[in-house]
Amino acid sequence: MAEADIEQPHGHHMDPATEYSSSKLGMWLFLGTEILLFGGLFAAYAIFHARFPEMFYEQHLELNRTMGAINTCVLIFSSLTMAMGVSAIKLGRQKTAAILILITIICGLTFGVIKYFEYSAKFSHHIYPDTSIFFSLYFLMTGLHMIHVFIGLGILAVVFVLTLKGKFDAKYNTPIEMGGLYWHLVDLIWIYLFPLLYLIG
Amino acid sequence: MASHSHSEKHAHITTYKTYLIVWAALMVLTVITVYVSYVDFGTMNVVIAMAVASLKAALVALFFMHLKFEDSITWVFAIFPLGLLFLLITMTFVDTFTRVVVP
Amino acid sequence: MTWIPEVASNLAGKVDGVLLTITLLSLFFFVLITVILVVFAIKYKRKRDDEETPYITGSEPLEIIWTVIPSILLIALFVYGFVVYKEMRNPPADAVDITVTGKQWLWTFDYYNGKKTLNQLYVEQNRPVRLVMMSDDVLHSFFVPGFRTKQDVLPGRYVQLWFTPTKIGTFDIFCAEYCGTGHSVMLGKVNVLSPEAYDIWESGLPGEGGQSVASLPPAELGEKIYKEKGCNACHSVDGSTLVGPSFKGVYDHKVELADGSQVDADENYLRESILEPQAKTVKGFQPVMPSFKGILSDDEVTAVIAYIKTLK
Amino acid sequence: MANHTIAHDVYVPFLEKKGFLSWILTTDHKRIGILYLVSTSLFFLAAGIIALLMRFELLTPASDFVDPHTYNVLFTLHGSIMVFFFIVPGLAASFGNFLIPLMIGARDVAFPKLNIASYWIYLLGTAILLVGLLKPADTGWTFYTPYSATTNTDVVLMTFGVFVLGFSSILTGLNFIVTTHKMRAPGMTWHRLPLFIWASYATSILQLLATPVVGITLLLLITERTLGVGFFDPAKGGDPILFQNFFWFYSHPAVYIMIIPAMGVISEIIPVFSRKPIFGYKAIAYSSLGIAFISFLVWAHHMFVSGISETAAMIFSFLTFLVAIPTAIKVFNWTATLYKGSIQLHSAMLYALGFIFLFTIGGLTGVFLGALAADVHLHDTYFVVAHMHYVMIGGTVMGFFGALHFWYPKWFGKMFNETVAKIAWFFVFVGFNVTFFPQFFLGVQGMPRRYASYPAEFESLMSLSTYGSWILGFGILVMVINLLSGLISGPKAPENPYNSLSLEWQIPSPPPHENFEEIPQVTDWTYGYGKKKELEV
């Protein structure tokens, strides 16, 4: 960067420990905003579910419970491998960490593929976001979640490459941990979406 | 420096075994919630599903996301948004469902 | 200039009571703070650069005083405001129902006896009225400053508003919720009639506006209708385009229609445009004009046309 | 208080480096502060000129200067630009960026790169807004459905611009919170923090946690227009009031995002120019947090006549009154600080005193609106317009101008002409009151807002208000010219022209690149003015 010469006369602003705890606090703050971003949709869900219980009940039957359940398992499993990946790198096991992150990414992609089939099944039944309030919620909630899955996958891909290149070790691994936190949030939101949309409708 | 000394806490690395146990618990809960959804408990279905989901979410947050080992300020910022979400939902609810229906 | 519109409903006096109370309380605090501010700024103005000042960092008693006293006052104000509000929102059982429909950009009123008026609401003095209101399109808000009451009108859901008019006269109705281009011309009047006058109005023919239709020359009556029935929300008379085409020079011109054909704007066309606006839509405009069938009597339509003819 | 000067041979002021790239790629919080300052000020002037056009239209009852649709576009642009592009990022991001690291004794914010990224996002939002100007929205800044879902103007671009801007706001808030937690100099305990930092901290929480809700709300509005989703459309089973609930969940806290930093500024200026410790430090500090928390609980006071339930109206009215209490505490404490002071009426101090006076009027009229019965009459009239301008201009903009005059020497290393500054203040103060005070009467008389034309009975007060806006505009023009010419030809500023005790004044003006040669060791709070009595240690 053009700035480097005068930007860095004193080197880093923070010692590594502060930098680490700052990043972590920052990430948690960000996750808070993500929850509230989804919050509007959860609130809309709650209101409309209470107003149109029959509609929600009938239309939720059109969703594919099996696919939803499989996706839930996929995502939870990916969270497990992600968490283990963080532990691995903290123990200095770069290769294990890389493999675990890769599995996480594959799970994320699987999730996307299954979701793709679900969406196309809906479209082929002429079900679109404007079909009904329930399906609006279905498409918007899962759609916004999907966007988060893709962002998460992007982050994990970068982290994966960097891990392969040996940028992280037992001492410095903040990006893996941050990527992990983000990924867990994606899982966490799905944990609510699944019963709300597929099970109780 | 403002921060207290976290260093001991940071040293905490969760073992694979813990993660696997948590994972197993999550899977069991998933099976339960899917199973329960086929049985009709009336409005209790919603309650059960949400309770199970919250339990799962708590497990993910506490263990996978390490919240259990974070300092109090992280806890505050993890829980406060949930409080706001609760507020948004309840107060919108109060408004929507106590309106006078004009004949 | 008056401070506040004439008190014209049972509710107005009560709202004014709330307003007055808060005004006095606010004045007290405002004057208090201003006086202290000015006095301190003058009294302690810096005279020398090395003036000594005391090291005062706070006072707990003061802190408590100025937390507790305002709190009590504020809670009292809340209660007062709420009690009056409660009354404003709960109509008495014996109120007369009138259905109000807001649409871009006019008000229609449907009465219990089958009458229907536009932008002119007729009510009887000292008889409680309940308005049952709905919108045909976007949000509007029914606001009568003289009655100190207001309620947003929503599409798809009935809301209500009530008052007992206490003064004979005409009072402004404003649309107070932004509703698009014609928002500021979505005006109407409440005509509060004495019981006798109201009886006469009530027994008149459905569709007839009221006593004022009497004996104006047609073009003048037309102008009155133009202003009162809401044509002016969409049609100018000076050639500028609002929502609909201007009335200036319309008569006897070739009008290009949306389907590409042309017609002569003769009396018949104008009559049709008013009673069945969607039959022929002018090119470049949306088919949003409401039908005035059943709202304007035959004579009134004739009068408007006569008026339009004068606009060259 | 630690006193740190830098050996002058290594001193490189942060403004030294020139060139477009050195600005747009900078990660220096002070430069980013300037970027925000310049952008938001330009938006203020632009939206101010739009306001002058609006007022010109309102000079006479008829809609003769512009047609009604254009008028509606004008106030939509005026409101949206003022709120989203000027006042929310205005004080919080520009002075927040400049001052937070300096005041807490840090070299920069916690995440410098995120900081400049936030600014780029702000620019992106700006760009989207400018594209949207091709067919500008006419919905009012509140974007109420169903009108906003059906009008054929370009609501999507406008709201999307605001949505993008929201992320800038969120990330800035996030950055400041972490900075305040993690970057304080040794000895800078929470109870030694300058009150501006407390204010910024409270503001940041609001930015962080309220903004996402407006984000999703606007997104839902966009899907309503593009995908045919019907959450707010009664024809599809939706509810237009739900939109209002969501919108105000953010936009009420947003008004405190605007005012709390200004309150912070006032708490800094007053002690310095009365040479007294701030009165009731803790009360002011915690009331900032208190206001922030309560502000989440009052949103529906904008909706008392919109058709919400009576129960909700009751709860929200009650909570609205609560928010006045911490605010009152602040007003009283500032006033008490003047007691037995040595008061110097510097232009910054004049703005601070103007703030107390005008904000009190604005706040007290807020109490009118919070009272249910009164709000039924006053809602959506010029009373609300007057209230909001008294708090936003009389409050925030006064704070903004005060901050500009106060930290100007530190920021730019130059001095402006103090006499001209006082003259400008006078015109701003008088012009402001002439513009907006008559609007309270207009509102009480029933003049509705957002009217392109109005009944003749309101003409005299309306035209008075328009004349006032010219005085106000003139005052602002004089102020702008004075500040700009100070930049070009003003004398060099000393390090600490007002003998202030807070950290930012202990380093050269303008500050060097990384602020502090050595991170200072803090031993006292920043308000230790005046002579302590012997008994106190």
Ligand code: HEA
């Ligand atoms: C900087 C922004 C700002 C601030 C700080 C405030 C502060 C307050 N506002 Fe305001 N408000 C707006 C910006 C702001 N507002 C805007 C922009 C709108 C219009 C939005 C739109 O529709 O476009 C609005 C609208 C608005 C409404 C809706 C009106 C309507 O549309 O019908 C209400 C209703 O309750 C309200 C109330 C209040 C209250 C109670 C406060 C309180 O916080 C004020 C507290 C302060 C004091 C009370 C003064 C000091 C205290 C004392 C001196 C103590 C003694 C006092 C007593 C005992 C009474 N405001």
Ligand code: HEA
């Ligand atoms: C920060 C917020 C802010 C600020 C500062 C202002 C500033 C002003 N506002 Fe605005 N206003 C709003 C926020 C704000 N407003 C909002 C949110 C609304 C509601 C919108 C809605 O209903 O949707 C509103 C609505 C509103 C209305 C009501 C419109 C209506 O309902 O019909 C009016 C009418 O008088 C008005 C007037 C003014 C005036 C005269 C100023 C003046 O103070 C402006 C002063 C500034 C200047 C005069 C510019 C100075 C510059 C120069 C003189 C030129 C210098 C040029 C160079 C150096 C190049 N505003």
Ligand code: CUA
């Ligand atoms: Cu109808 Cu405004």
Ligand SMILES: [Cu+2]
């Ligand atoms: Cu508010």
